[in-house]
Amino acid sequence: MDPTAELRERNELLERIGTYVDQHGISAVTLETLATELGISSGRLEEFFHTKTELIVALIARNRIALRTRFATLDASMDADAFRRVMWDFYVETASASRLFFEVYGLALADEHYGEFLHGINDWLGMLKESLTRRGVPGDRAEAFATLTLAVYRGMMMDLLATGERPRINAAMELWFRAATALSEP
Amino acid sequence: MTRPVDVESRAALLERVTGYVLEHGFADLSLRPLAVAVGSSPRMLLYHFGSKESMVTVVLRAIRERQLAVFEQLRGSQLPTPVAVCKAAWAYMTQPQVGPMLKLFFETYALALRKPEAFPGFLEGAVEDWLAFLSDPIGNSGGGREEARARATVTLAMFRGFMLDYAATGDHERIGRAIDLWSESCAQQT
Numbered sequence: 001m002d003p004t005a006e007l008r009e010r011n012e013l014l015e016r017i018g019t020y021v022d023q024h025g026i027s028a029v030t031l032e033t034l035a036t037e038l039g040i041s042s043g044r045l046e047e048f049f050h051t052k053t054e055l056i057v058a059l060i061a062r063n064r065i066a067l068r069t070r071f072a073t074l075d076a077s078m079d080a081d082a083f084r085r086v087m088w089d090f091y092v093e094t095a096s097a098s099r100l101f102f103e104v105y106g107l108a109l110a111d112e113h114y115g116e117f118l119h120g121i122n123d124w125l126g127m128l129k130e131s132l133t134r135r136g137v138p139g140d141r142a143e144a145f146a147t148l149t150l151a152v153y154r155g156m157m158m159d160l161l162a163t164g165e166r167p168r169i170n171a172a173m174e175l176w177f178r179a180a181t182a183l184s185e186p
Numbered sequence: 187m188t189r190p191v192d193v194e195s196r197a198a199l200l201e202r203v204t205g206y207v208l209e210h211g212f213a214d215l216s217l218r219p220l221a222v223a224v225g226s227s228p229r230m231l232l233y234h235f236g237s238k239e240s241m242v243t244v245v246l247r248a249i250r251e252r253q254l255a256v257f258e259q260l261r262g263s264q265l266p267t268p269v270a271v272c273k274a275a276w277a278y279m280t281q282p283q284v285g286p287m288l289k290l291f292f293e294t295y296a297l298a299l300r301k302p303e304a305f306p307g308f309l310e311g312a313v314e315d316w317l318a319f320l321s322d323p324i325g326n327s328g329g330g331r332e333e334a335r336a337r338a339t340v341t342l343a344m345f346r347g348f349m350l351d352y353a354a355t356g357d358h359e360r361i362g363r364a365i366d367l368w369s370e371s372c373a374q375q376t
Contacts (some may be wrong), residue, residue, distance in 0.1 A: 005367060008245075008298065016234070025300035025301070027297065027300070030260055047224075065308070066357040073293050091201045099299055099300075102193040102295065102296045102299060103290070103292075103296045103299070103300065103355070104252075105292060105296065105350070106213075106292050106293040106294075106295065106296030106297065107293075107296075108291055108354075109289045109293055109353060110213055110289070110293055118270075118354040118355075121351070121354040121355065122351065122354070122357075123353055128210060138260075141363075141367060142368070143360060143363070144360070144364045145364075145367060146366035147348075147351065147360055147361060147363070148344065148364040148367055149366055150347060150351070151343070151344050151346075151347025151348045151350070151351060151364065152340065152343050152344050152347055153343075153347070154341040154343075154346070154347040154350055154351075155342060155343025155344055155346035155347035155350070158295065159313055159339065159342065159343055160347075161299050162295070162298075162299060162309040162312065162313055163309070163310075168332075168335055168339055169331065171335075172336045172337075172338035172339035172340045172343065174336075175336055175340050176340050177339060177342075179340070179371045181257060181369060183370070183371045185369065
């Protein structure tokens with residue numbers, strides 16, 4: 001089969017799988033039920049994803065690429081405060097990606113098959129660190145700052161997904177933006 | 187006439203069931219292996235807890251009570267600032283024996299986001315218990331209730347994010363530096 005067509009089919013499948021998983025959660029998914037749902041044979045599905053783990057890795061990678069793409073396209077001259085706000089808006093817009101992240105995280109803590117995911121969990125800590133340095137956060141504390149920033153966003157998303165209490169969380173984010181700006185000043 | 191449930195043996199059984207859940211999680215919990223592990227039978231488990239679903243509720247309540255007891259303890263030690271609270275909580279949470287509880291917490295959180303009805307009260311408690319705890323010392327430093335809750339929300343988010351990071355990476359040093367940075371920020375505000 002033509003490799004381009006193959007890749008296109010894989011991406012289309014992944015898109016539909018993403019929608020399905022978003023509605024039903026990752027725990028309940030098996031390759032068999034998924035194949036039925038997608039209207040293809042299990043054999044065909046397994047040609048693309050040999051195991052459920054592989055499928056999850058592909059879904060996470062897809063979300064990660066979306067995040068990276070979003071940040072790669074940001075104007076480099078954007079100041080740190082605006083950057084933090086854009087980043088938060090992106091997290092909120094892609095809340096279902098966060099939910100998948102927390103679900104896979106839960107699986108990974110319970111099951112060593114997903115260990116690779118846990119090791120990769122902070123792979124964008126480096127990207128964030130670099131981005132913050134470029135926007136004026138002093139280099140020697142950029143790693144701690146990135147760790148802090150990531151913790152706030154993830155924690156806020158856990159809260160938002162559980163409670164949906166936007167006014168309280170928005171007020172909290174405003175406090176965070178202010179604190180982060182104060183921390184960035186030399 | 188029905189026999190009264192033996193309170194003492196139920197408490198002891200709950201203790202063992204909770205221990206088992208802390209080790210294995212809720213995701214694939216089934217009565218038979220659980221019964222074997224705790225030296226009971228599915229029939230006895232059902233006798234004491236009614237159903238698997240209500241057993242989950244009881245276990246969650248037991249774990250929540252343990253958590254609230256820790257809050258009481260921390261509160262008793264008169265921590266003056268959010269930073270002190272955060273540092274005390276960090277020291278507590280990174281003890282090796284707390285590890286299983288932490289894992290179970292994140293696992294259950296993810297399951298509950300998907301199916302809240304299977305874990306009654308869990309998500310509410312996971313946020314509200316902490317906000318109540320965290321906004322207490324912070325609220326004393328002035329500002330209204332909304333302000334105190336917003337501050338507590340930041341502290342909670344940060345703390346959860348740190349624990350999420352820690353459970354995955356175990357990078358005590360890097361996260362410790364981030365907590366120090368946050369302390370600096372809090373010191374600036376006062």
